[in-house]
């Protein structure tokens with residue numbers, strides 16, 4: 001394993017973070033990763049040198065199960081060996097009908113949720129606490145004040161921000177600067193080579209302020225492993241794939257991960273993988289690790305130890321500048337527009 005400093009923090013993490021979204025998660029009555037499998041995956045990640053683990057209060061069915069599985073596993077390990085990240089925003093008690101202060105980033109909800117998260121993880125501090133989404137109903141100043149208190153109380157080391165617009169990230173950083181509050185040091189956007197949208201402005205903010213970027217769904221939910229095939233030239237959302245994989249389990253798979261751009265990028269990722277005697281998953285992850293303008297630590301979400309082993313192989317790979325650029329170029333059509341987005 002290779003290690004890198006997390007943006008401008010003093011904390012060092014493995015070049016890959018291990019994501020635990022599917023721990024204890026039930027989809028159509030099927031538990032995607034049960035307790036035993038979760039512990040086996042954490043063992044494997046740790047043995048391969050991964051020291052950075054990502055969870056959220058709402059991962060698992062019921063919510064909190066992912067944090068519980070990790071907490072149980074940590075009982076037999078030295079917590080100090082790990083960089084633990086969790087998140088707050090969504091309603092912990094279910095998606096149904098949350099009370100007025102049971103979600104979002106108001107002081108009351110944030111302070112209530114950190115206690116549950118620490119308890120389930122069996123630790124007295126988090127290395128990294130993300131806001132899971134932007135809260136349109138709470139001033140960012142209140143959220144940053146509440147989060148800054150957690151840092152000053154020693155319950156959290158660093159703050160992070162998941163999915164949001166570039167202007168929102170900029171506003172949060174500006175507010176922290178002018179008010180002398182803790183700022184977001186790490187971001188967690190949906191970002192992979194085949195992502196249908198461009199998030200260049202957001203990534204430019206991260207580069208400018210030396211924030212670490214930890215992309216989620218770095219393999220587009222498994223799409224960039226190459227295990228799905230296109231079945232209709234006119235419809236990028238039509239595909240075939242293995243039974244039991246996310247494509248067949250999750251009915252949002254097409255909307256989240258498939259696009260005209262994605263298939264073009266996958267072709268190039270496959271070509272580069274052939275040249276390097278590597279796999280498409282390894283090339284797609286390496287393309288993220290080698291981002292030139294910011295520290296980039298993809299959050300891999302393997303469901304089996306074999307998948308994890310394959311993904312960890314990305315750490316030993318190296319793309320030439322030409323191979324890196326070919327994957328960038330595959331994101332655009334002959335006119336320089338995003339595939340499928342020409343007006």
Ligand SMILES: NC(=O)c1ccc[n+]([C@@H]2O[C@H](COP(=O)([O-])OP(=O)(O)OC[C@H]3O[C@@H](n4cnc5c(N)ncnc54)[C@H](OP(=O)(O)O)[C@@H]3O)[C@@H](O)[C@H]2O)c1
Nearest residue numbers: 019020021162216217218219220221222245246301307310
């Ligand atoms: N901040 C947010 O809003 C947010 C949102 C989503 C995720 N996350 C974080 O990001 C992490 C990763 O997200 P993700 O699970 O979507 O990541 P991903 O790497 O894009 O997809 C992971 C899935 O791809 C398949 N896969 C992975 N490696 C493979 C391999 N080598 N060969 C074949 N299939 C492989 C597995 O699913 P199958 O076996 O089912 O095909 C696996 O569950 C999550 O665990 C979570 O920590 C955060």
